[in-house]
Amino acid sequence: MLTVAIPKGSLLKDSIASFAAIGLDFSAFLEKGNRQLQIEDPTGQARAMLVRNGDVPVYVESGQAHVGIVGYDVLREKKPQVAQILDLGFGGCRLSVAVQESSPYRKSIDLPAHSRVASKFVQCARDHFRDLDLPVDIVPLYGSVELGPITGMSEAIVDLVATGRTLKENGLIEIEELFYSTARAIAHPLSYRLNTYGLSDSLNALRDHLRSQRKTT
Amino acid sequence: MLTVAIPKGSLLKDSIASFAAIGLDFSAFLEKGNRQLQIEDPTGQARAMLVRNGDVPVYVESGQAHVGIVGYDVLREKKPQVAQILDLGFGGCRLSVAVQESSPYRKSIDLPAHSRVASKFVQCARDHFRDLDLPVDIVPLYGSVELGPITGMSEAIVDLVATGRTLKENGLIEIEELFYSTARAIAHPLSYRLNTYGLSDSLNALRDHLRSQRKTT
Numbered sequence: 081m082l083t084v085a086i087p088k089g090s091l092l093k094d095s096i097a098s099f100a101a102i103g104l105d106f107s108a109f110l111e112k113g114n115r116q117l118q119i120e121d122p123t124g125q126a127r128a129m130l131v132r133n134g135d136v137p138v139y140v141e142s143g144q145a146h147v148g149i150v151g152y153d154v155l156r157e158k159k160p161q162v163a164q165i166l167d168l169g170f171g172g173c174r175l176s177v178a179v180q181e182s183s184p185y186r187k188s189i190d191l192p193a194h195s196r197v198a199s200k201f202v203q204c205a206r207d208h209f210r211d212l213d214l215p216v217d218i219v220p221l222y223g224s225v226e227l228g229p230i231t232g233m234s235e236a237i238v239d240l241v242a243t244g245r246t247l248k249e250n251g252l253i254e255i256e257e258l259f260y261s262t263a264r265a266i267a268h269p270l271s272y273r274l275n276t277y278g279l280s281d282s283l284n285a286l287r288d289h290l291r292s293q294r295k296t297t
Numbered sequence: 298m299l300t301v302a303i304p305k306g307s308l309l310k311d312s313i314a315s316f317a318a319i320g321l322d323f324s325a326f327l328e329k330g331n332r333q334l335q336i337e338d339p340t341g342q343a344r345a346m347l348v349r350n351g352d353v354p355v356y357v358e359s360g361q362a363h364v365g366i367v368g369y370d371v372l373r374e375k376k377p378q379v380a381q382i383l384d385l386g387f388g389g390c391r392l393s394v395a396v397q398e399s400s401p402y403r404k405s406i407d408l409p410a411h412s413r414v415a416s417k418f419v420q421c422a423r424d425h426f427r428d429l430d431l432p433v434d435i436v437p438l439y440g441s442v443e444l445g446p447i448t449g450m451s452e453a454i455v456d457l458v459a460t461g462r463t464l465k466e467n468g469l470i471e472i473e474e475l476f477y478s479t480a481r482a483i484a485h486p487l488s489y490r491l492n493t494y495g496l497s498d499s500l501n502a503l504r505d506h507l508r509s510q511r512k513t514t
Contacts, residue, residue: 118444118448131438131441132438135438138450219355221348221349223305223351224348224352233355233361
């Protein structure tokens with residue numbers, strides 16, 4: 081049976097809408113008090129697993145899910161061996177460098193050499209500063225990265241910014257964008273080539289749906 | 298000012314009680330709707346930062362916090378350069394190998410070579426199977442690790458078990474314990490040696506408090 085990996089959290093609702101557009105109903109995940117992590121589409125055509133955004137590529141890479149939806153930021157950070165098929169357009173945010181508003185830094189390259197940069201996106205941050213030829217110490221933090229500059233633990237952070245509200249509340253400003261991220265449909269490469277359980281047909285239908293949507297908006 | 302790092306989540310309440318026992322009041326973190334991530338003790342003796350359990354050693358290692366409370370599991374997984382001072386006794390859980398109850402495996406060594414083992418504790422899992430001389434593929438997952446064996450993505454998992462309820466609900470059983478974890482007080486080694494802001498005095502007071510508690514119970 082076609083198996084899809086759906087991300088918990090902020091991409092959940094639009095992910096379910098994407099599958100609904102091609103006739104797959106996983107809305108049971110949205111029901112209040114849902115504790116199920118695996119459900120079947122009522123028509124019995126497909127199965128969905130509800131997993132962390134960051135775990136989606138792991139399921140797709142291993143072939144346990146044929147297709148998944150995940151933020152582009154995760155693909156950039158983890159570089160999984162999956163086929164990137166479609167840009168779904170939702171879940172837009174920027175991976176950006178931010179510093180304290182009161183600091184003198186207004187570009188990444190302004191930071192002193194050997195500054196500390198706190199981030200959940202260790203690889204992306206490392207790549208960014210390596211490209212600038214600026215040696216910095218990346219401090220891996222997994223929650224409340226904005227505490228870094230406030231406590232003096234780091235001169236800068238590299239973090240996802242959607243509305244910018246969290247930065248503002250913490251006296252931080254965005255000084256450089258590494259890349260813009262949106263939700264992507266990814267597939268297991270072999271399953272996609274072989275059209276396993278109609279995987280490529282489903283993704284083509286989703287592509288057509290997106291195109292028709294873009295025409296009308 | 299003495300700065301402490303307090304873990305969010307399941308260790309929060311007992312961590313605050315530990316500091317209360319030595320006269321430091323950070324109970325504001327427990328107030329409903331609290332959004333503050335940094336507070337001062339009302340007497341002005343110390344400051345606390347509220348961070349993820351996994352981030353506590355990062356703050357202590359960098360000297361941004363002089364002392365912190367963190368689960369032993371994090372210390373085993375990340376091996377940070379901090380001084381482990383006290384076993385606080387609370388937050389007990391086991392890092393264990395679990396498999397599907399219906400599987401034939403009852404010890405780690407029963408797993409077939411090249412089995413897949415899903416875990417958040419990649420290093421601990423790797424060390425465990427290396428010690429057994431059993432080559433396995435560790436699959437890094439960050440949420441709902443128990444989905445691994447259910448979806449067929451992995452033969453086993455290595456995960457924290459407190460009550461065992463999650464395992465049971467998912468048809469899994471614990472077959473081997475890697476180690477038992479409790480909350481630990483950790484300190485920045487240099488600050489501890491120098492008794493910065495009375496750090497070692499505070500930790501000695503906490504040690505005395507724990508001893509007196511153990512005598513009366």
